[in-house]
Amino acid sequence: MNVGIVGSTGYGGVELHRLLSNHPAIDGCILYSSSLKGESYAEQYPHLTGLTNDRVREIQIDEMKELDAVFLAVPAGISKEMTPQLLDGKAKVIDLSGDLRLQDPKEYEDWYKGGAADPSVLKEAVYGLTECNQGAIKEADLIANPGCFPTASLLALAPLIQNKLIKPDSIIIDAKTGLSGAGRKPSLSGHFSETQENLRIYKVHEHQHTPEIEQQLKKWDAETGPITFSTHLIPMTRGIMATVYCDLQKEKTTGELHEEYRRFYSGSPFVRIRPIGQYPGTKEVFGTNFCDIAIKTDSRTGRVTIVSVIDNLIKGAAGQAVQNMNLLFGLEETAGLHYYPIYP
Ligand SMILES: NC(=O)C1=CN([C@@H]2O[C@H](COP(=O)(O)OP(=O)(O)OC[C@H]3O[C@@H](n4cnc5c(N)ncnc54)[C@H](OP(=O)(O)O)[C@@H]3O)[C@@H](O)[C@H]2O)C=CC1
Numbered sequence: 001m002n003v004g005i006v007g008s009t010g011y012g013g014v015e016l017h018r019l020l021s022n023h024p025a026i027d028g029c030i031l032y033s034s035s036l037k038g039e040s041y042a043e044q045y046p047h048l049t050g051l052t053n054d055r056v057r058e059i060q061i062d063e064m065k066e067l068d069a070v071f072l073a074v075p076a077g078i079s080k081e082m083t084p085q086l087l088d089g090k091a092k093v094i095d096l097s098g099d100l101r102l103q104d105p106k107e108y109e110d111w112y113k114g115g116a117a118d119p120s121v122l123k124e125a126v127y128g129l130t131e132c133n134q135g136a137i138k139e140a141d142l143i144a145n146p147g148c149f150p151t152a153s154l155l156a157l158a159p160l161i162q163n164k165l166i167k168p169d170s171i172i173i174d175a176k177t178g179l180s181g182a183g184r185k186p187s188l189s190g191h192f193s194e195t196q197e198n199l200r201i202y203k204v205h206e207h208q209h210t211p212e213i214e215q216q217l218k219k220w221d222a223e224t225g226p227i228t229f230s231t232h233l234i235p236m237t238r239g240i241m242a243t244v245y246c247d248l249q250k251e252k253t254t255g256e257l258h259e260e261y262r263r264f265y266s267g268s269p270f271v272r273i274r275p276i277g278q279y280p281g282t283k284e285v286f287g288t289n290f291c292d293i294a295i296k297t298d299s300r301t302g303r304v305t306i307v308s309v310i311d312n313l314i315k316g317a318a319g320q321a322v323q324n325m326n327l328l329f330g331l332e333e334t335a336g337l338h339y340y341p342i343y344p
């Protein structure tokens, strides 16, 4: 297969390049960039010195249309313009941005503060939460790859909400992220002096991933009420931890819910349900496509706490995009993603 990466010099793009270069089904991976042309990729990212395809190309829609797949690793606002042109051709499109995830254009306009994609494009976009939408992903031409926080949060909630085990208006998600979630472009809020030895909450009640999480939860249980969703910046490079709290419909033991999670994810090679009493840290999924989950009920409050960790750049972006590509092309779901974390 021959594939292309648009936005190849960003953090999502560089992880896609690294993963696709080690993928058994990929013959060629073309690196497109809006800011560089003809330059050496290794000058941008010396850690990838030696990878065969080293030259960055100018974006060429007509050429991209003839590839098998194109990954759009660009900021929100760009792919909604590029996708309709690409869909004319042969290539399947996997969009890593938030442009095509919200089915209701009004929701996009409210939360992303820009015009939504054309409704016909939105209609074609399949939400790529791989573990929970395999049938539709296999048939798709266009994938809206989920956001990083929605991936960690929805995988934590799916077994409970799909089995109606929790009160659907009681969900609180308290999430923490490393700085690479904000991309490569420098900003004041990502400055070393502002972030080191510091902990901040941001986008309080305004995070653009709120409607994305609610949209999926409502598909699973139409009764789902608005969620409370908080995001915090942690002075580390990679990783997301989503700690989720909700009220149980009926009393359940940790053992019962743990068994439910194990059953639910028994066919999912990248979701690891931790043994009872063991709670995952972000370092235990670093550089991998795993989502590690732990669960515990609290008989005092009638609530349950779920902890879910991912690497935002892998399972939260490039890794899940490759996992979706594998399904689109009938490949082994795990192809090119056989990584365990570096530890410590
Ligand atoms: N970082 C993360 O953890 C996650 C990111 N995402 C999403 O994935 C996408 C990429 O994120 P990330 O790689 O972190 O972001 P970066 O800011 O690191 O990279 C984005 C890249 O997009 C390209 N780009 C910027 N402006 C334009 C433009 N006007 N036209 C065409 N290309 C442009 C640039 O690459 P070039 O100069 O080569 O064109 C830039 O490096 C975003 O939509 C992001 O929200 C999703 C999940 C997690």
Ligand SMILES: CC(=O)N[C@@H](CCC(=O)OP(=O)(O)O)C(=O)O
Residues within 6 Å of the ligand: 076, 096, 097, 098, 146, 147, 148, 177, 178, 179, 180, 181, 182, 208, 209, 231, 233
């Ligand atoms: C640390 C940080 O700023 N993280 C970003 C991650 C979101 C993201 O990647 O945006 P998409 O919706 O386009 O996927 C944020 O919280 O907005």
